[in-house]
Each structure stands twice: as structure tokens, then as C-alpha cells.
Amino acid sequence: MLFALQAPQGTPDIAKEGLPFWTLWLLLLIILMLMMFIFLRDKDLRRRISSFLSGARRRMARLRLQVKLRKEKDKKVSLWKELGKTAWHEDIRAGCAETEFEKLAGIEEEIGRLQKTWHDVYSRIEALGREHEAAIRSFRARVEELEKDRRPHDDELKALLAKRNEVREALEAALRELEIEEGQVKAADKEVRSFRERTPRLEEERRHLDLRIDEAEARVQAVNDRIREAGDEQREVLRAKEKEIREWQKNKERLQDRIIENKRLMEPLFECAGRALDEARVENEELAVVYFQIDSVNKAVAEYESRIEHLK
Numbered sequence: 119m120l121f122a123l124q125a126p127q128g129t130p131d132i133a134k135e136g137l138p139f140w141t142l143w144l145l146l147l148i149i150l151m152l153m154m155f156i157f158l159r160d161k162d163l164r165r166r167i168s169s170f171l172s173g174a175r176r177r178m179a180r181l182r183l184q185v186k187l188r189k190e191k192d193k194k195v196s197l198w199k200e201l202g203k204t205a206w207h208e209d210i211r212a213g214c215a216e217t218e219f220e221k222l223a224g225i226e227e228e229i230g231r232l233q234k235t236w237h238d239v240y241s242r243i244e245a246l247g248r249e250h251e252a253a254i255r256s257f258r259a260r261v262e263e264l265e266k267d268r269r270p271h272d273d274e275l276k277a278l279l280a281k282r283n284e285v286r287e288a289l290e291a292a293l294r295e296l297e298i299e300e301g302q303v304k305a306a307d308k309e310v311r312s313f314r315e316r317t318p319r320l321e322e323e324r325r326h327l328d329l330r331i332d333e334a335e336a337r338v339q340a341v342n343d344r345i346r347e348a349g350d351e352q353r354e355v356l357r358a359k360e361k362e363i364r365e366w367q368k369n370k371e372r373l374q375d376r377i378i379e380n381k382r383l384m385e386p387l388f389e390c391a392g393r394a395l396d397e398a399r400v401e402n403e404e405l406a407v408v409y410f411q412i413d414s415v416n417k418a419v420a421e422y423e424s425r426i427e428h429l430k
Contacts, residue, residue, distance in 0.1 A: 191419065199385060201391075239373060243370065271338045
């Protein structure tokens with residue numbers, strides 16, 4: 119009886135636990151088996167899936183072949199350019215590419231003229247650079263010479279300043295002693311007169327030193343003015359040289375751009391000449407090597423095109 123009363127109380131706990139976790143995997147397995155069974159029974163579905171997958175494979179294969187085909191065609195264009203350049207440098211003037219060779223001759227003549235001008239400009243820039251360095255060296259030598267001329271005046275000025283400081287200190291000491299002696303009642307008149315006589319002499323010596331110091335400072339300042347003038351003159355010279363160098367540098371860069379542009383114009387002409395020579399197959403030992411490479415590329419192109427057509 120007790121067991122019968124307690125049994126209903128355990129039911130909610132079982133409901134709260136839910137289904138075991140492995141039941142989910144069992145249901146998924148059953149679903150997969152059902153899908154496999156349907157796939158095996160439905161031939162039309164298998165055919166459509168197979169057709170879709172094979173179509174995707176064909177498209178991927180065709181894309182890979184198209185990439186390879188494009189590379190081979192680019193390689194053929196490069197070989198045509200090489201063929202044209204070989205014929206041009208080996209002076210093989212075939213009638214089939216006469217027009218292209220005439221244009222190439224004109225462009226090469228223009229490049230030669232530009233290169234000669236470029237070398238002249240480059241030589242001028244180097245000469246200006248040497249002049250610039252020479253001007254700097256000349257300025258330094260001039261400044262060193264002026265500083266050498268100023269050195270005795272500097273030494274004299276330093277000596278005079280030191281002497282004036284000594285006289286000033288002696289004068290100040292004499293004045294102090296004079297004030298002390300005059301303040302003492304027992305001081306002798308003779309000593310007081312001695313101090314009074316020495317003070318004017320020191321003042322006169324100081325005034326004389328002041329005049330000499332002014333003269334020395336004027337001489338030093340004159341040399342400094344000459345150094346400053348030389349610096350101003352040098353800056354003007356260097357500024358003019360640097361401006362001229364910049365102008366020539368611009369000319370050189372413009373010539374370089376024109377040379378590069380003319381060389382770029384030669385590339386399509388080499389390609390056209392090579393294409394014409396490839397069609398005519400002009401007999402030449404130097405060209406035969408390039409012909410062989412072109413034939414290999416043509417074979418690869420034909421193979422890739424055939425495989426691409428087969429995949430359509």
C-alpha cells in the first residue's frame with residue numbers, strides 16, 4: 119500500500135530527465151539511411167546529381183585549360199618580339215617586315231640622338247658639381263686665411279682686456295686705500311699725497327688702454343665683416359650653381375623619359391615584324407631557333423584549344 123502511494127511521486131522526476139542523448143544520434147542515423155535508400159532507388163536523381171557534378175568538373179577543367187592557353191599565347195607574343203629583335207640586331211631585312219624596320223630605324227636614330235644629348239647633359243652636371251665643390255673649397259681657404267689674419271688682433275685684444283682688468287682692480291684698490299688713509303687721523307700727509315698721485319696715473323693708463331682696446335676691436339670687427347661678406351658672396355655663388363644644376367637635372371630626366379618612351383614604342387614594332395617573319399619563315403640560322411620555339415607553342419595552343427572544345 120505504501121509502495122502504491124509513493125509510485126506516482128517518482129513520475130515527474132523521470133519526465134524531467136527527457137530522452138537519452140544517444141536517441142538523437144539514432145534518429146539522425148535513421149534519416150541518413152532513409153536518404154541513402156531513396157538515392158539508390160531513384161535513378162533519375164542519381165543521373166541529375168552526376169550530371170551536375172560532372173558539369174562542375176568540366177567547367178573547372180575548362181577554366182584551367184583557358185589559363186594555360188592564355189599563357190601560351192602570351193609566350194607566343196614574346197617569341198614574336200624576340201624574333202623581330204633578332205632580325206633587327208642581326209640586320210636581317212626581310213621584305214615582309216620592311217615597313218616595321220623603317221619605323222624602327224627612325225626610332226633608333228632618335229634614341230641615339232637623345233642618348234648623345236643625355237651624355238652631354240650628364241657631363242655638364244658633373245662639371246657643375248666640380249665647380250660647386252671647388253667654390254666651397256675656395257671659400258673655406260679664404261675664411262681660414264682671414265681667420266689667420268684675425269688671430270693676432272684677437273690675441274692683442276685679449277691681452278689688452280686682461281691688462282685693463284688689472285689696472286681697474288689696482289685703481290679700485292688704490293681708491294679704497296685712499297679712503298681708509300684719509301679717514302685715519304694719525305696718517306701722514308706724505309702717504310696720502312702718494313695715493314692721490316698714483317690714482318690719476320692709473321686712470322690715465324686705463325683711458326689709454328680703452329683707446330687701444332677700441333682700436334683692436336675695430337680691427338677684429340673689420341676682419342669679421344670681411345668673413346661675413348665672403349660668406350654672403352659664397353652663398354650667392356653656391357645658390358646660382360645649385361639652381362643651374364637643378365635645371366640640368368630636369369633636362370636629364372626629361373631626356374631619360376623620352377628615351378624610355380621611344381624604346382617602349384619599339385616593342386609593338388618588334389612584335390609586328392616577328393609576326394610577319396613567322397608567317398614568311400625567312401630562312402636564317404639565327405631565326406630558326408626562334409621558329410622552333412614558336413612551333414612548340416603553336417602545338418601546345420592547338421592541343422589546349424582542342425581540349426577546351428571537347429569540354430563544351
